[in-house]
Structure formats: structure tokens, C-alpha cells
Amino acid sequence: xxxxxxxxxxxxxxxxxxxxxxxxxxxxxxxxxxxxxxxxxxxxxxxxxxxxxxxxxxxxxxxxxxxxxxxxxxxxxxxxxxxxxxxxxxxxxxxxxxxxxxxxxxxxxxxxxxxxxxxxxxxxxxxxxxxxxxxxxxxxxxxxxxxxxxxxxxxxxxxxxxxxxxxxxxxxxxxxxxxxxxxxxxxxxxxxxxxxxxxxxxxxxxxxxxxxxxxxxxxxxxxxxxxxxxxxx
Amino acid sequence: xxxxxxxxxxxxxxxxxxxxxxxxxxxxxxxxxxxxxxxxxxxxxxxxxxxxxxxxxxxxxxxxxxxxxxxxxxxxxxxxxxxxxxxxxxxxxxxxxxxxxx
Numbered sequence: 592x593x594x595x596x597x598x599x600x601x602x603x604x605x606x607x608x609x610x611x612x613x614x615x616x617x618x619x620x621x622x623x624x625x626x627x628x629x630x631x632x633x634x635x636x637x638x639x640x641x642x643x644x645x646x647x648x649x650x651x652x653x654x655x656x657x658x659x660x661x662x663x664x665x666x667x668x669x670x671x672x673x674x675x676x677x678x679x680x681x682x683x684x685x686x687x688x689x690x691x692x693x694x695x696x697x698x699x700x701x702x703x704x705x706x707x708x709x710x711x712x713x714x715x716x717x718x719x720x721x722x723x724x725x726x727x728x729x730x731x732x733x734x735x736x737x738x739x740x741x742x743x744x745x746x747x748x749x750x751x752x753x754x755x756x757x758x759x760x761x762x763x764x765x766x767x768x769x770x771x772x773x774x775x776x777x778x779x780x781x782x783x784x785x786x787x788x789x790x791x792x793x794x795x796x797x798x799x800x801x802x803x804x805x806x807x808x809x810x811x812x813x814x815x816x817x818x819x820x821x822x823x824x
Numbered sequence: 825x826x827x828x829x830x831x832x833x834x835x836x837x838x839x840x841x842x843x844x845x846x847x848x849x850x851x852x853x854x855x856x857x858x859x860x861x862x863x864x865x866x867x868x869x870x871x872x873x874x875x876x877x878x879x880x881x882x883x884x885x886x887x888x889x890x891x892x893x894x895x896x897x898x899x900x901x902x903x904x905x906x907x908x909x910x911x912x913x914x915x916x917x918x919x920x921x922x923x924x925x926x
Binding site for chain 2: 615618619622631632633636639640643644645646648649650651652653654655656657658659660662663666667669670671672673674675676677678679680681682684685688690695696698699700702754755756757758759760761762763764765766767768769770771773774779782783784785786787788789790791794795797798799802803804805806807809810811813814815817
């Protein structure tokens with residue numbers, strides 16, 4: 592980090608914002624750790640997902656699809672489609688961060704919903720605060736997410752039968768918690784229900800894993816039809 | 825390597841590639857409005873489909889069991905603006921309770 596001095600109050604507030612987001616979001620890692628064990632992954636595999644994939648929705652998707660009996664390909668495909676988001680965040684963050692080499696590798700790895708969100712929320716405090724917010728939140732979430740993943744994984748391993756502890760219901764509840772903030776408009780809510788319906792219709796007639804990835808077609812159809820947000824080129 | 829390992833490694837590689845690509849390509853490349861619009865819906869449809877699959881199926885069979893109660897409780901918790909951990913824990917607790925009574 593650069594040693595450019597900033598007004599202490601700004602620095603303190605950015606630090607506090609980053610820390611509170613890191614702790615809160617990091618603690619959700621426990622839910623992932625437990626769910627991953629319940630889906631049949633080992634503690635090592637669970638930890639590697641949090642260390643290497645480090646993107647909550649994609650991680651839950653892999654264990655969700657494979658845990659439901661889906662193939663590795665459909666699991667990877669689902670997780671990858673969810674990971675496109677991170678690429679778009681990178682597009683937004685790159686001109687702000689201006690990093691190369693190893694630092695760009697690190698920046699890319701911690702480009703997630705929260706680091707981008709906190710960086711954008713610091714806009715009124717200037718670019719330096721935005722950069723601090725990005726790095727502090729990205730690294731903070733990384734640390735807590737991985738610690739809590741491990742705690743959740745060991746906890747679930749000690750529990751045994753996932754259904755007896757409600758872990759099998761914790762996974763869809765986590766998905767619901769992840770999608771909830773995205774359901775802003777009536778169109779969003781309609782699409783969400785349509786995706787549930789399509790997946791349920793496909794379950795008895797297609798191999799496990801396919802019903803989930805197939806709903807991506809719904810996003811394409813509706814995204815292409817949406818005219819109001821498309822300015823002329 | 826079994827499918828669990830393929831899932832772990834394949835996903836990690838793919839997601840990192842996307843993150844790195846985003847940091848490295850010019851901004852106007854993927855900023856076509858239709859692409860953005862589709863991409864905005866992707867998390868909604870996939871996460872919603874996962875909710876359906878994880879709650880109402882076992883392999884390729886549809887079913888309603890204790891998990892449905894857990895999801896209902898989670899929905900209620902979200903409507904009452906409960907934080908994420910409460911949503912997950914209340915779903916797990918109610919589902920486990922029903923599991924033990926059936």
C-alpha cells in the first residue's frame with residue numbers, strides 16, 4: 592500500500608466499513624463450510640474451494656449441483672456463469688486500481704461482490720479511499736471467509752447426518768438469502784419464480800445438474816427482449 | 825481424480841480466469857447493454873433454480889419433505905428483514921425439528 596497520508600477520519604471510516612463487511616460476510620463462510628461437508632466434500636476440498644475459488648455464489652453452486660448428483664461439467668458450468676459477475680466487477684475496478692503483475696493477480700482474486708461494493712461506496716471520499724476500501728474488504732473477507740469455512744466444515748463433520756441437523760435445508764436457505772437482495776423489480780421476481788418452475792419441470796426428465804444450468808437460457812431470452820435499457824449504437 | 829476434485833479445481837480455475845480477464849481487458853469490451861442485461865439475470869435464474877432443486881428433489885425425483893418447511897421459514901425470516909445467519913440457522917433448525925418428528 593502507498594503511504595500517502597489521508598485525513599485520519601476518512602481513513603478510520605473506510606477501515607471501519609471494510610472491517611464490518613469483512614466480518615459479517617466472512618461469517619457466512621461457516622454456512623458454506625457446513626453445507627459443503629453435507630454435500631459430500633472433504634474438509635480439504637471445502638477449504639480449497641474457499642481459498643481458490645473465493646466467490647460465495649459459485650462455491651455454493653458447485654457443492655449444490657454435485658451434492659444433488661449432477662456431473663462435474665454441469666457444476667463447473669453453473670459456477671462459471673455465476674462467476675461472470677466477478678469479471679464485470681474487474682472491468683469497473685481495473686481503471687481505479689491500476690495494478691500490474693503479481694498485484695493484478697491478487698486484485699483479481701479478491702474482486703468479489705463485497706470488495707467492489709465497498710470501493711464504490713467510498714466514492715465521495717476520493718479514489719484513495721476507494722482503493723483502500725477495495726483492498727481492505729477483499730483481503731478482510733478472504734481471511735474471515737476461509738477461517739469460518741474451516742470452522743463450519745469441522746463443525747458439520749462432527750455432527751454426522753446432515754438432515755438431522757437441518758443442513759440439507761440450510762443450503763437452499765443460503766441460496767434464497769443470496770438471491771433475495773437481487774429481487775428488486777417485479778420482473779426480477781417473475782424471473783426468479785419462472786426459473787424455479789422450469790428447474791422443477793426438468794428434474795424428472797433430465798440428468799441431475801442440467802435443470803439448473805438450463806435456466807440460464809431464461810436469462811438470455813429475457814435479457815435480449817428487454818428493450819428499455821438498450822440505447823441505440 | 826473424481827468428480828468432486830474436478831468440481832473444486834475446474835471451478836477455481838474458471839472463476840479465477842474470469843476475475844483476471846475482467847482486470848485485464850479494456851472496459852468497453854463487455855459493456856454491450858444486452859450482455860449486461862443478460863448477465864444481471866444470470867445470478868437470479870441460477871440461484872432460484874438451485875433453491876428449487878435443493879428443496880424439492882432427491883436425485884431426479886420430485887418430493888416435498890422437511891426441507892420445504894426450512895425454506896418457508898427462511899422466506900419468512902427474509903421478509904422480516906433478518907440477517908443472513910439468522911435466515912440460514914432458522915431454516916436449519918425448523919427443518920431438523922420436522923425431520924425428527926417424521
